[in-house]
Amino acid sequence: MAVHKILRAGNPLLRQKSAPVPVEEIRSQENRKLIKDMFETMFAADGLGLAAPQIGILKQIVVVGFEQNERYPDARPIQKQVLINPLIEVMDAPREGYWEGCLSVPDMRGYVERSRKIRMTWYDEKENFHDEVIEGFDAVVYQHECDHLQGILYIDRLKSPELFGFNAELDAAGRERVAI
Numbered sequence: 001m002a003v004h005k006i007l008r009a010g011n012p013l014l015r016q017k018s019a020p021v022p023v024e025e026i027r028s029q030e031n032r033k034l035i036k037d038m039f040e041t042m043f044a045a046d047g048l049g050l051a052a053p054q055i056g057i058l059k060q061i062v063v064v065g066f067e068q069n070e071r072y073p074d075a076r077p078i079q080k081q082v083l084i085n086p087l088i089e090v091m092d093a094p095r096e097g098y099w100e101g102c103l104s105v106p107d108m109r110g111y112v113e114r115s116r117k118i119r120m121t122w123y124d125e126k127e128n129f130h131d132e133v134i135e136g137f138d139a140v141v142y143q144h145e146c147d148h149l150q151g152i153l154y155i156d157r158l159k160s161p162e163l164f165g166f167n168a169e170l171d172a173a174g175r176e177r178v179a180i
């Protein structure tokens, strides 16, 4: 396994669309190693989720999973999942938001409103097909990660440019701690 370097905003690879993984290649040795590396990279960086383009691989693969760590003391646990070729259908209008952060935009956060209810289809790493309705915080995290596969960063979705900044400055100003 290997921890990869995480690309930061400004790297053009983060702005490209990722390609679907052919279903018959989901369990290839190359993809199995990539998924292991993505988990290792995400845990090493204390992230909640990581999309393959964040390590420069333009494939539609996302890993999520989170127990609890210092970076997000208030965040709820998220079950470990591999999302391959995810498709999202938004089921309600965006309402309240979260202060989101991103491993590709380090030390910063911004306020984004997203739908809390989505229907999502995807393959997991064992080639099982899922079709599920996902609600709440998980739905927010999945949307953030799946945006990466379309070349979209959360900074494109800020409710207002004023609701964005460095963590240290926002902490000093008493802004809510990062939730994602």
Ligand code: ZN
Residues within 6 Å of the ligand: 101, 102, 103, 104, 144, 145, 148
């Ligand atoms: Zn991100």
